[in-house]
Amino acid sequence: MSILSAIYLAVDGTKTEILLSDITATMYENKLKRNLYCPTENCPARIIFSGGKKAHFRTWRLDKHSSDCEFQFDRIPENIGVNTTGTINVEIPHSRRQKALQEAFRIMNLSEEDLKPHLGNSPIKPRNKKRTITIAKKNVTGAQLVLFEGEEYDHQLVKPRTYICKRFVDEIKEMDIGKIRLVMGYVVGIRSVGVVSEIQVGHNNQLITAVFEEAFISDRFNSSYVNKFWSIERLRKETGSIRFTGIGEIRKNAATKRMELAIYRGSDFKVDNIDMSNLASQFTIRDLKTK
Structure with missing residues (x-):
């Protein structure tokens, strides 16, 4: 989320809210520098003004926003999820991944008009x-x-x-290969592959395949997800359209030359913002009640 104003703390202790549109580079250097703070009440994070083509506020290096601040964010290691041995070591905290999936689902529910500020001329990026x-x-x-x-x-x-970069399917580029991305789109097909499935996800006539390979199957934390992919196909038949959000590694299949999203944890993807294991349980309980 963009920071559009900051609190200027004067030497005498008075506080004044300064809008981004009212600041110039000269004003910042001569008066405001090192005296700007987050506009959220009681948040201690200091704010920096960056001029140039697209002026913006950003959080002072290493400063943290308060937990209830709307501009709060987590700092995530860049070298996350590098798959070098057939397994993946995802260092992003589980809570952060779940929060990112929630944010992505919210973005997918925005109207075209509301979505414009998030898009601009570049792919969607999380706040700060x-x-x-x-x-x-x-x-x-x-x-x-x-x-x-x-x-x-x-x-x-x-x-x-x-941060965890969010991308709609049609925004995935060659430069994303080998990186961890949160992909957003709609389920357009699903194909069973043993105890898992391959999920075709599309957006604006572009496709990516979400794959779940041996590293996924062998992970004991995924035991409640294997053999549950039928629930996605059933939800698709009942609703007609399913939104997909998933975190994984972007790859290009050497044989098909098509983009893939390799997912390593069952909790790292959702359909219509529902965890697949929970979705399968819901269908099972419903079936038992109707018998």
Whole structure:
């Protein structure tokens, strides 16, 4: 979510709300710099003004918003979910992944008019793209230091962090291959592959296949999801249209040259914002009641 205003804290302690549209680069440098704070009441996060082609506010490096602040976000390791051994180590906290899926479903329910501010000329991005740093525990003698908004950090030892990028199916590009993405679209087909299935997801005439391979099947945390994919097809037959949101690794199939979304945890995807394991249970209970 974009920050459109900030609180200016003067030397005498008075507070004034400053709109983004009212700030110039000169004003910021001469008066406001290091004195802007989040507009949410009681939130301690400091705010930075960035000028240029598209002026914007962003959160001061390493500062945290209060838990109830609408601009609160998590800093996520960039090198998440790298699948190098047939299994995946997803470092994003479960709560963060679930929150991202909820946000994606909300976006899919926006009207075309309401969706415009989220789109612009680039794919949808979650609020407040940020980085944080992790300094390695080793001798840093001779390391080059740079200054970033009053903070020194060793750019040679910085571990970048980022957010979970959200993309509609038709926004997936070659540059996304090998990266973790949250993909949004509609279920257009499902094909059984043993105890799992392949789900065809589409948006604006573009397709991606959500795949669940051996790493998914062998993970004990996914035991409540295998053999439950029938519930998606049943929901599709009952409702006609199913929204899909899923977090996984973007790949290109070497044989078909088609894009794939490799999902490694059952809780990392939803259909109409419903967890598939819960969906199967709902259908099972309903069937028992009708017998």
